[in-house]
Amino acid sequence: MIDTVPATIAPKVIDEFARELGPGGVLTPEDDLGRYEASPNLWSGRAGLVLRPRCTEEVRSSLRIARSSNLQVLPQGANSGLVGASVPDVSGGQVVLSTERLRSSFLLDAASRTLTASAGWTLAEIQDRLAEDGLRFPIEVGSNPNVGGMVSTNTAGANVIRYGDVRKRLLGVQAVLPDRAGTVIDTLSPLRKRNEGFDATQLFVGTQGRYGVVTAATVEVDPLPRARAAAWISLAINADLSSAVAHFERSCGETLTSFELLSPAGIALLKGQHSRLLQRLPCVDRDCLLIEVGTHDSSAEALLQRSLESAADKGLLEDATTGDVESLWEIRRIVPAITERMEPALSYDVSVPRGDISRLRTTLRDCLAASFPSVIPIELGHVADGGLHLILALPSGTPTVGHEQVGLDRLVFDIVVQGHGGSFSAEHGVGPKNHHAYRRYVPEELRLLREQLRQLCDPDDVLVGWAGQRAHGPILMPE
Ligand SMILES: Cc1cc2nc3c(=O)[nH]c(=O)nc-3n(C[C@H](O)[C@H](O)[C@H](O)COP(=O)(O)OP(=O)(O)OC[C@H]3O[C@@H](n4cnc5c(N)ncnc54)[C@H](O)[C@@H]3O)c2cc1C
Structure with missing residues (x-):
């Protein structure tokens, strides 16, 4: 059991990492480590080292050396996480294992409509490559996470109503356990049906690197919609939000991709520098909702229009503005960017x-x-x-x-x-x-079960865990 964390890392250990990971595989505090040490919402710490393995075998070596050198390892994806879990603590003794160079595999199986990709591919890169084949991975977020980070945080976003979160799209993972054997769990497969007992894939979804380092994933991808249409709407004064959701779900069916709220206090943030955007909203003093539909033919606009008209007939809708989809989304994207800096x-x-x-x-x-x-x-x-x-x-x-x-x-x-x-x-x-x-x-018995599983996968407490044996030390909170 590791119980102390060295503040600096011995040169011979750094050399050992460097021998295993090759050129560019190890960054030290003499390099600029800033982007590995601070997250977008300004949580920050100090890394003793940053490891950048290129393949699963190098991840195994990294964990092996860390374990034998009594070092704590923090897996990191694109460092876009919002809960402070992707940055090291302030001790300067933790090792960040960045997955950014895990990029050896990008395998599109068009017949199965699945993609198997190494952990380091980012969402934007995936979308660009899939678009060439008329496909996309239907996760819509304002950040640019990578495959390993998306699995480990179970990314959701604005399209969940139609496509679900990463867990729902995920068919398999490859992950390295920090145990003494360096076990590799590999459930990568385009199989959509597999009912053979406990699904080990789930151990790594939304568990934020608690049980192992995710090195690759197989996900279901979807055809790109051929047409999209969107509207900002305001509800009639007595209309209830749930009735509005139910109406649009029924009238748009599975073409309804997003349904986003913006409250008047959020709209008020647009005044001043972003006032030009206000005219794209139906009102500024009540809730506004952004609705998007996506279709595989050209009917999106007509479908949305019909749905808006029937909402008005039912007394649910007060007003709506339609227009270019991206410019309507601009409002929804700008508000969080403003609140992040507030x-x-x-x-x-x-x-x-x-x-x-x-x-x-x-x-x-x-x-x-x-x-x-x-x-x-x-x-x-x-x-x-x-x-x-x-x-x-x-x-x-x-x-x-x-x-x-x-x-x-x-x-x-x-x-x-x-x-x-x-x-x-x-x-x-x-x-x-x-x-x-x-x-x-979280109920105690559930926390206990998770902790027992963690000890099974990580008996020497190599990985940094937010609620486990090796909980984060202090990190700097946003000022
Ligand atoms: C502007 C903005 C908008 C956002 N919008 C959304 C949103 O709508 N929905 C949403 O769900 N999230 C959203 N996020 C949060 C964030 O983008 C997601 O949580 C994302 O999935 C994190 O992925 P990442 O690659 O950046 O992982 P990181 O931030 O690097 O890591 C997150 C956690 O996963 C662990 N981890 C990362 N990679 C691995 C790996 N390979 N193996 C094991 N553990 C690993 C880390 O240790 C950490 O605990 C938003 C963030 C920003 C900045």
Whole structure:
């Protein structure tokens, strides 16, 4: 059992890594390690070393040397994670294992409509290559994660209502365990049906590198829609969000790809520098919803139009604006980019059964107004999946670490989890940002089972885990 972390890494160990990983395989603090040490929402730490293996065998060697040298390893994909789990702690003793050079395999099986790709391929690269064959991997996010990161965080995004999350698209993985044998688990296969008992693939999905390093994955890909159409809509004053979702699901059928919320406080952020975008919205003082449909023929626009008209006939719709799909999406993409830079602010990524989303919003707003009247809630997100991104803009000067945060976290999470049977982490996973919620809301027997599995895969605690034996040391939180 490893119980101490060396602050600096011995030169002979660095040499051993370098011998195994070859030129460019090892970066030291003398190199510029900035992009491996800070995440997009500014969580940061210090890496003792960055390892960049090129193949599964080099991942095995990396883990073997780390284990025998008493080093902690943090797997890292494209470092776009939002919960602080992709950056090392501040000790300077952790080793980042970047998967960016794991790119040897990119195998499109057109007949099976599957792709097997090494962990380092990014989502944007995958989309570019698949587009040449009229295909795409239907995960739509504002970031550019890689294959290993997408599997490890179970990326979801704006198209879940139609295509599901990564777990739903995933057919198999290859992963290296940090155990003494350097076991490689390989379930890579274009097989859509396999009912042979425990599915080891699931061990690595959404578990954030807790059980092993994902080196490749096989996923189902889909034909690119031939036509897309979108609209921003505002609902009639008495219309309920769930009835609107149900209407558009029924009238658009499986062509409905996105259903996104933007609350008035989110719309207000566009005033000033982005005012030109306001005219693309049907109103600025009420919720707006972005709806997209995608079809395999040219009917998208007509279908959306019919669906909007029938919503108006049913008294659900107040107004709608249509237009170029990408320019309508610009609004949805700009708001999170603004909130990310907002300070002081706290952000939450929660979910409830989707029929409960309006009730959740009302409870949150009422309770926040009663206990924290100076906090401004900004709501957006994939509401048709029951997801809600909640950003709390705090009065200037409020510390976002310590008392205030814990008070607000507790209020938000208690309402979501205990009041509405929801989750404190809808999409972004668990990390230093929310591991206190993991301990509070995930039942003990489940945590214990996960820990027992972790010990089986990682008996010497080589991998950094947010809730395991080798939990993250302190890392710097966003100011
Ligand atoms: C602007 C923006 C928008 C976003 N929108 C969404 C969204 O709509 N939906 C959504 O789900 N997420 C979203 N995210 C979050 C983020 O992009 C996803 O969590 C993404 O899947 C992380 O992948 P990554 O490759 O960047 O992994 P990283 O951030 O590098 O790592 C994330 C976690 O996975 C582990 N890990 C990474 N690679 C491996 C591997 N090969 N083996 C084992 N463990 C590994 C890391 O240790 C860490 O715990 C957004 C982020 C940004 C910045």
